[in-house]
Structures are given as C-alpha cells and as structure tokens.
Amino acid sequence: MQQPPEPPVVIVPIEDFSLAQHAGDYRDWPRTTPLLRGGAPTGVEVPGYCLLRQYAVGERTLLITDWDCPYEEATEVLLLDAQLRVVARKQFGVPYASFWLTDAAIADGGRALELVLCERERWRVEVLERRPWLLGSLLQARREP
Numbered sequence: 001m002q003q004p005p006e007p008p009v010v011i012v013p014i015e016d017f018s019l020a021q022h023a024g025d026y027r028d029w030p031r032t033t034p035l036l037r038g039g040a041p042t043g044v045e046v047p048g049y050c051l052l053r054q055y056a057v058g059e060r061t062l063l064i065t066d067w068d069c070p071y072e073e074a075t076e077v078l079l080l081d082a083q084l085r086v087v088a089r090k091q092f093g094v095p096y097a098s099f100w101l102t103d104a105a106i107a108d109g110g111r112a113l114e115l116v117l118c119e120r121e122r123w124r125v126e127v128l129e130r131r132p133w134l135l136g137s138l139l140q141a142r143r144e145p
Helices: none
Strands: 011-013 017-019 032-037 040-047 050-057 060-066 073-080 086-092 101-107 112-117 119-128 140-144
Touching: 011 101, 017 050, 017 060, 032 060, 040 060, 050 101, 060 101, 073 112, 073 140, 086 119, 086 140
Parallel strands: none
Antiparallel strands: 011 050, 017 032, 032 040, 050 060, 060 073, 073 086, 101 112, 112 119, 119 140
C-alpha cells in the first residue's frame, strides 16, 4: 500500500531566539555564540555573532547569522533540529569579499527562502524533509538569475 505524500515543509517567521553578546576585542571573540531562547541559555552555540532572521520549519529552526565584519562579511544559514543541533549549514562568503544579507523573503508558498546578498546576488534556499542520497544536505541553495 502506497503512503500518502508528506505535506510540504512550510517556513514561518518567529522571534524566539537571540544570540549572547561577546565582550572584549572582536579579534578575540570565539567562532561560535551561545544561542538564547526567550533570553535564557539553550546550552547550544552556533556560528556567527549577529542573528539576522529566524524561522520555524515544522519542528526545526532555520537561523540566518553573520559575523558582523563589514569588509569580509559572510552570511550563515543554519538548520537546527528539535533538540537545537545544527543539522545543515550553508555559508555564503569568500575570503576578502563581503556577502552581507540585504533581504530575505519567504517564497513559493512557504517552501523556500529567497535571499538577496550584497544588494544584487539572489539565492533560493529550500529546506528538505530528508537528506537526498545518504550524505546530501537538508539545505539546498541555488543562485537565481
């Protein structure tokens, strides 16, 4: 007997999380930042220093962070499972260049995010229910024309 198809993953904006603040010289900051939920520590650390956007994707969470570095900015898209473990990560950035997030919009009926980086680069990010093949990413990103 064939199982019915799974409903599509829907991306919904939330405001549950924040990142702890680092003190001292920027050059001495660690590469991860404690994740807070409702202002309380979660015991989880994620890459990046600024939380730019956050979304619920079923029981999972999608976070967009950056490194607060204007001349070598990178933007991180992180998918966390229900236990807040990072299960997929996509970094937009290259050395000696900036890839800052200009805009993020939910697209395709909530099944994708459309990101604008550096005011001109357009990317579509989709969250998959399960990994393609065995080792594929749960985050699929492609550059849009």
